[in-house]
Amino acid sequence: MTVAGNGLSEGVMEELNRALEDHELIKVKLMIADREVRHQIVGELCEKSSSELVQEIGKIALIFRAAQKPDIRKSNLLR
Structure with a gap:
């Protein structure tokens, strides 16, 4: 996921929440x-x-949020 000059728009936040719930x-x-x-x-x-925030190196941030209903096929933690 990429955040650019427009900052945290509604679309960015929706995609962020979807990605966190999935992965x-x-x-x-x-x-x-x-x-x-x-x-x-x-x-x-x-x-x-x-x-x-788990880690921030340069322009990359590693973000974590436990999913309410983790999906083993999508989760980056349960594989």
């Missing part, structure tokens, strides 16, 4: 040059999606 652990690429703004958006993203 539980996802990578988010942030195409934002400013490190402080990027860090702020990651924090906001985690807060709005009730997820946790």
